[in-house]
Amino acid sequence: MTQPRREVLQKLTPVLTKRWLSPDAWKMDVYERLDGYAALRKALDVHPDDLIQLIKDSGLRGRGGAGFPTGLKWGFIPQGDGKPHYLVINADEGEPGTCKDLPLMTYDPHSLIEGAIIASYAIRANRAFIYIRGEAVHAARRLRNAVAEAKAKGYLGKNILGSGFDLELVVHSGAGAYICGEETALLDSLEGFRGQPRLRPPFPAIAGLYASPTVVNNVGTIASVPYIVLGGADWWKSMGTEKSSGPMIYSLSGRIANPGQYECGLGITLRELIELAGGMKPGHNLKFWTPGGSSTPLLTAEHIDTAMDFEGVAAAGSILGTTAMQIFSDQDCPVYATWRWLEFYHHESCGKCTPCREGNYWMVRTYRRILSGEGTYADLDTLQDTADNIFGRSFCGLGDGAATPVMSTLKFFRQDYLDYIEGRTAPRLSAKALVGAH
Amino acid sequence: MSDSTIEFSPAAAALAEELLPAALEIIARYPEGRSRSALLPLLHLVQTEEGHVSPNGVAFCAEVLGINKAQVGAVATFYTMYKRRPTGEYLVSVCTNTLCNVLGGQEVYDELSEHLGVGHDETTADGRITLEHAECLAACDYAPVVTVNYDFAVDQATPETAIGLVDQLRNGERPTPTRGARICSLKDMQLQLAGFADIRDGAVADGPAGAPTLRGVTLAQEHGVAVADFNPDTPITKTKPSPREENRGKVATVVDKVKGAVSSVASGHAGKTTRAGDVKDPQTRTAEQRNPDASTPDKTGTADEKKPVPTNAAEAAGAASNAPAGDGKPAGDTERGESIVSQEAAKRKPAGTDPNPGWQNVPRGEKEEK
Numbered sequence: 001m002t003q004p005r006r007e008v009l010q011k012l013t014p015v016l017t018k019r020w021l022s023p024d025a026w027k028m029d030v031y032e033r034l035d036g037y038a039a040l041r042k043a044l045d046v047h048p049d050d051l052i053q054l055i056k057d058s059g060l061r062g063r064g065g066a067g068f069p070t071g072l073k074w075g076f077i078p079q080g081d082g083k084p085h086y087l088v089i090n091a092d093e094g095e096p097g098t099c100k101d102l103p104l105m106t107y108d109p110h111s112l113i114e115g116a117i118i119a120s121y122a123i124r125a126n127r128a129f130i131y132i133r134g135e136a137v138h139a140a141r142r143l144r145n146a147v148a149e150a151k152a153k154g155y156l157g158k159n160i161l162g163s164g165f166d167l168e169l170v171v172h173s174g175a176g177a178y179i180c181g182e183e184t185a186l187l188d189s190l191e192g193f194r195g196q197p198r199l200r201p202p203f204p205a206i207a208g209l210y211a212s213p214t215v216v217n218n219v220g221t222i223a224s225v226p227y228i229v230l231g232g233a234d235w236w237k238s239m240g241t242e243k244s245s246g247p248m249i250y251s252l253s254g255r256i257a258n259p260g261q262y263e264c265g266l267g268i269t270l271r272e273l274i275e276l277a278g279g280m281k282p283g284h285n286l287k288f289w290t291p292g293g294s295s296t297p298l299l300t301a302e303h304i305d306t307a308m309d310f311e312g313v314a315a316a317g318s319i320l321g322t323t324a325m326q327i328f329s330d331q332d333c334p335v336y337a338t339w340r341w342l343e344f345y346h347h348e349s350c351g352k353c354t355p356c357r358e359g360n361y362w363m364v365r366t367y368r369r370i371l372s373g374e375g376t377y378a379d380l381d382t383l384q385d386t387a388d389n390i391f392g393r394s395f396c397g398l399g400d401g402a403a404t405p406v407m408s409t410l411k412f413f414r415q416d417y418l419d420y421i422e423g424r425t426a427p428r429l430s431a432k433a434l435v436g437a438h
Numbered sequence: 439m440s441d442s443t444i445e446f447s448p449a450a451a452a453l454a455e456e457l458l459p460a461a462l463e464i465i466a467r468y469p470e471g472r473s474r475s476a477l478l479p480l481l482h483l484v485q486t487e488e489g490h491v492s493p494n495g496v497a498f499c500a501e502v503l504g505i506n507k508a509q510v511g512a513v514a515t516f517y518t519m520y521k522r523r524p525t526g527e528y529l530v531s532v533c534t535n536t537l538c539n540v541l542g543g544q545e546v547y548d549e550l551s552e553h554l555g556v557g558h559d560e561t562t563a564d565g566r567i568t569l570e571h572a573e574c575l576a577a578c579d580y581a582p583v584v585t586v587n588y589d590f591a592v593d594q595a596t597p598e599t600a601i602g603l604v605d606q607l608r609n610g611e612r613p614t615p616t617r618g619a620r621i622c623s624l625k626d627m628q629l630q631l632a633g634f635a636d637i638r639d640g641a642v643a644d645g646p647a648g649a650p651t652l653r654g655v656t657l658a659q660e661h662g663v664a665v666a667d668f669n670p671d672t673p674i675t676k677t678k679p680s681p682r683e684e685n686r687g688k689v690a691t692v693v694d695k696v697k698g699a700v701s702s703v704a705s706g707h708a709g710k711t712t713r714a715g716d717v718k719d720p721q722t723r724t725a726e727q728r729n730p731d732a733s734t735p736d737k738t739g740t741a742d743e744k745k746p747v748p749t750n751a752a753e754a755a756g757a758a759s760n761a762p763a764g765d766g767k768p769a770g771d772t773e774r775g776e777s778i779v780s781q782e783a784a785k786r787k788p789a790g791t792d793p794n795p796g797w798q799n800v801p802r803g804e805k806e807e808k
Contacts, residue, residue, distance in 0.1 A: 337536045
């Protein structure tokens, strides 16, 4: 393992991860001692519109994958419309590779709650929901405990700190459906329906939860808010790049010496992150990686110096996504990896639209055939054709996400496919994998 | 059923006897007339009794919410965590999604399956363990992972450690999970999924953060790396009084005074007139084109520019009685900020009791060239 150089270490920006070092930061008294709820007191002395302006000025962009400007989203909520407004926090973390929100909610749950109260105050919502992934049971335990503590302290409930502002916050556990990470599917699920995406427009800002104006934000986005309220927009912009401001938690996993969470200013490169992680695992050379979860087109060793911000990754032909970087080496097979992701997308497709439902069904079967040594050249055309018909033609992003690993591996690693078809690579699946459901 | 007028069918009556008070508590969490939102937690609740969602469970949910069984069934069958067959005392899940898979998760699952003699979503004959292969469990930095009742039980799992875990469970032991809370039965755990607190003494405190989670922040601490210039008293630009201040405001003064206060803010520290949502930003433009309605009430923040002048007497009074930074000083008064910070920091952190030594590494108020 190599020691990172000083100039690379300087790129670490511990902000959202900083309290994780305190083993009891999930408790109210410790959180309060570490600047906790100071931002809430400060925010309640400011007009909601000025808070929205502050978030706009900070340049904060959504941490859930799309990178939409948060202040702008809040500003879309019509004020004085007489309708109830809602804040819904998307804590349905399930994108393969992504593991930044769970530790945040487990080790620093109050920061999310404090951010939720401030955000609700800004958009004038009196009810907020944290839709947390069902499987995230320990994070949910800590969150519910934190909500109870906040209620007892008067940070939630009626007339918060004498401001006249009321807020009820409910932690709502999902039940195991990846699609509920899509914001409109999440809203349907929260309303007690199957989690299937809705047609947009209308966008949630106009007709979201219960057909009322709703802001849906990711955990990392909302947890950033207290820091911006305390430190100010200029301080926040001192991290990251001009268009992608602030710190970001990069989740590194796979064939590196020290997988883990590395919070750095947006714009750091994979080369630098690998250096922070102590280099590649001995005997492994970088072959391919996901910049932000499996739904973002794969990148290769030649993209190692791509700036990991919204613009940089887009210029390299992919998406920053959730900065979940799964790192694979020359000992990993991109065809096998893609097949396993497709099994996932196939399982998680909600079935609402045909391209995604049927396309994934057929692509999975084509992959099984290739990996069991029965593939033909025509299978590659079938895959390309199917992926092209899913991408951009599905109801929501899940279909696009499923098509991207197929298209990117066909582009970068066609030889690996041919090696299976032409018999140079030993089959990875037995013929029985071709029979029946997975 | 004393506290409700709901008439339950014979199918649902037994569950209603046990679960109705909890069910009503769940429904009360959601806005009036939106009781259907309670369906997901109600289905979790049903599993606390039955271990799965049976036709009786579907009937109970339907009747307590006043919807029909087909509506409940459609939801129950959509989500993976609602089991359709009886489950064991523990649910053991092995992640076999790509990353865990290539790091050995598939091997762990295969060997566990062979050792237990059951396949995916099947339960051992002794009723102890239901096995499943799971999709990404959001712990890729610990890959491959194994959970028991969804709590992280084994990290960097190998076939040996995973088999050791299930053997202990089958012997009636409850081994300590690596990062989750202490193990209880699957049925007991479902109560927490239904949104109720974990009543086991100390369970919330269980589960220390693992090294990978803390890797980056530990590295920063070890090398004294921190984000400079963090001043928690940085003023927020105010263009109008907060509702709280309006409530407090009583002295009506001239509007001029308000204007003066506002302009002093505008010339101060953070008062740059940054145009919200730069109209040239392609994402902004796209959002506007896609959804013209959404921007109507507040077109990319330009409405804000008109706001500084109070529109009525009450607002003027509130603004007048309110100094810009909320502290009786003009905005941008950093000198005072620094002294307050150091005093408050001293108050916040009694020497020797700080649980997070790295917290002090933030050089507050210090100017540093970027």
